[in-house]
Amino acid sequence: MHPYLHAQAFPDKPAYIMASSREALTYAELDQQSNQAAHLLRSLGIESGDHLALFVENSLQFMVIVWACQRAGVIFTTISTHLKREEVAYIADNCQARIFIGSQKLREVSTSVKPMLPSVEHFYMVGSEGDGFVSWEQSRQGFPTAPIADEARGLPMLYSSGTTGRPKGILPQFEAGVPITEMNPLWSAMTAAFQYNQQTVYLSPAPLYHASPLANNMMVVAAGGTSIIMEKFDAEQCLALIDQHKVTHGQWVPIMFVRMLKLDSAVKDKYRMDTLRMAIHSAAPCPVDIKQQMIDWWGEVIVEFYSSTEAIGATMLNTQQWLAHRGSVGFPVGCMLHILDETDNELPTGEIGRVYFSSDNPPFEYFNCDEKSTVAYSAQGYATVGDMGYVDEEGYLYLTDRADFMIISGGVNIYPQEIENLLITHERVADVAVFGLPDTEFGESVKAVVQRYHSDDALTEETLAEELAGFCRQHLSNVKCPRSFDFVEELPRFDNGKLYKKGLREAYLRG
Secondary structure, three states: OOHHHHHHHOOOOEEEEEOOOOOEEEHHHHHHHHHHHHHHHHHOOOOOOOEEEEOOOOOHHHHHHHHHHHHHOOEEEEOOOOOOHHHHHHHHHHOOOOEEEEEHHHHHHHHHHHHHOOOOOEEEEEOOOEOOEEEHHHHHHOOOOOOOOOOEOOOEOOEOOOOOOOOOEEEOOOOOOOOOOOOOHHHHHHHHHHOOOOOOEEEEOOOOOOHHHHHHHHHHHHOOOEEEEOOOOOHHHHHHHHHHHOOOEEEEOHHHHHHHHOOOHHHHOOOOOOOOOEEEEOOOOOOHHHHHHHHHHHOOOEEEEEOOOOOOOOEEEOHHHHHHOOOOOEEEOOOEEEEEOOOOOEOOOOOOEEEEEEOOOOOOEEOOOHHHHHHOEOOOOOEOOOEEEEEOOOOOEEEEEEHHHOEEEOOEEEOHHHHHHHHOOOOOEEEEEEEEEEEOOOEEEEEEEEEEOOOOOOOOHHHHHHHHHHHHHHHOOHHHOOOEEEEEOOOOEOOOOOEOHHHHHHHHHOO
């Protein structure tokens, strides 16, 4: 369905509620404001198929803008609020945006990128104006609340997080004139799989500019539910919100599970989790021990969903399936899995190779990046995003790591994810990154960089390194055990939960 239909059926029901401020947007308000915004876009000459760049933090206006684009046939690109001026300017320019929308909270970066975007025609700011920006809210309010005459479905064109190079725009298969009530096939399948409906109360703890939070927040409201949007993830607040709002669904990344599990027992016991029907996790594989602890705590409501912004394919499994296939990220949904070697030959069950998908979906492209689009496909036409893994005899997928992060030490392939999954379970570890560094004898050696769980821990770094090394030797073969440990205040993570290992490793290579 579409939110405008729910606005007619239950206009006063909240579509979105901000977690901390408790500011709410009803279905009637969402319908009216997104219509006004669509009229504003048309008045600026923004037509179906044009591009818009959105650099705004989690807020109600963020959702108004994306629904306006969805109603006006606009291709919208949401930009990470943690990016610096040059990074924001690159994406806004690369996506060929005709309009750029920043915000008062991001004013410094928003205004600094304006001179770097000569091809952008219109600049708006949520929450303010000035410095060459026009107030978004004031401009929108002068327009009709009825729909525009030429409504057509718009789509997101999101950018990869850039873990292995500059971010790449993932070009959707855009078709002009598609009705706004027609959801793309992947979103339709996800809505059915996650059982979103009018009784859904969804908790959104992640930044909206990422693919999965954006999609889920639009799907839930298309289904008639209510979404509680956290301004920023906080482990205890997350539990309090589940209890307070009787949350039925939510979407997390594994590091959020870790943060919640490491809360004191007295804190965790304060809140009830019994309204949860489905706790979805994605973005990165979850360590087996962490997932088991979540199942023991929340019950058999944990659902894993593996896909990518490129939407080349997906796997999924519920708690019961995972317990029978511990460590798996799921069984293919609406697609076929292929594990290929370096020469595009299919590998047998249990052998590690690059993960590819095939389906009836149209092929994707990286926007203005033909070379990278080409290398994403095998000789057979299967598509990959560079993950490594294998399948078991029943066809369930297990991920080992990205191909770019694999360590070759003494001729042995080592996957850092396995070592990270072990170390994160140690009581003194809050976060960890493992990668390879050049070694004259073995080619590469295994390095572990650790964020301590208790910053005031009296244990010296040398003693803790010995403890962690011994912990690894108890559970891993010697070749996989880190040869050295370093300790940092905080590890660099994208807000989608992925470690920024590329930049971390490059810093070590620079000495």
